[in-house]
Amino acid sequence: MKQYTGEQVDAPLSVSIFPGADAAFTLYEDDGISFDYRHGEWMGIAMSWKDHARRFTMRLADGSKFRGPSPRKFAVRVWPVKESREIQFEGRPLDLHWEA
Numbered sequence: 001m002k003q004y005t006g007e008q009v010d011a012p013l014s015v016s017i018f019p020g021a022d023a024a025f026t027l028y029e030d031d032g033i034s035f036d037y038r039h040g041e042w043m044g045i046a047m048s049w050k051d052h053a054r055r056f057t058m059r060l061a062d063g064s065k066f067r068g069p070s071p072r073k074f075a076v077r078v079w080p081v082k083e084s085r086e087i088q089f090e091g092r093p094l095d096l097h098w099e100a
Contacts, residue, residue: 006032006033010073012073012074012075012086013027013072013074013075014074014077014084015074015075015076015077016077016079017049017076017077017078017079018079020051022048022049022050022051022052023048023049024046024048024049025046025047025048026044026046027047028042028043028044029042029043029044029045029067030042030043030067031067040063040064040065041067042064042067043060043061043064043065043066043067044060044061044062044063045058045059045060045061045072045089046059046060046061046062054078054097054099054100055095055096055097055098056076056096056098057094058087058093059093059094060091066090066091070090070091071089071090072089072090073087073088074086074087074088074089075087078098081098
């Protein structure tokens with residue numbers, strides 16, 4: 001867990017999915033120190049879960065662009081399964097499927 005915006009963290013960011021309905025979320029990130037986001041310097045990672053298909057997707061949010069450092073590490077877990085999948089997001093769309 002970051003304690004301040006400039007702290008480097010090597011651990012993957014955890015994403016927990018609790019099945020039962022479709023869901024969507026956008027993770028927002030900017031440099032944390034300037035107002036450059038007002039000029040398009042930000043990154044959004046749009047994530048969605050399609051419950052019936054048990055499909056999780058990630059892509060760059062509309063209007064955002066990939067910011068370094070690359071890649072972003074995520075640990076994605078679909079409950080109640082206790083294992084997680086370690087993935088890397090590099091700005092290209094990802095499409096993951098979980099068996100029931």
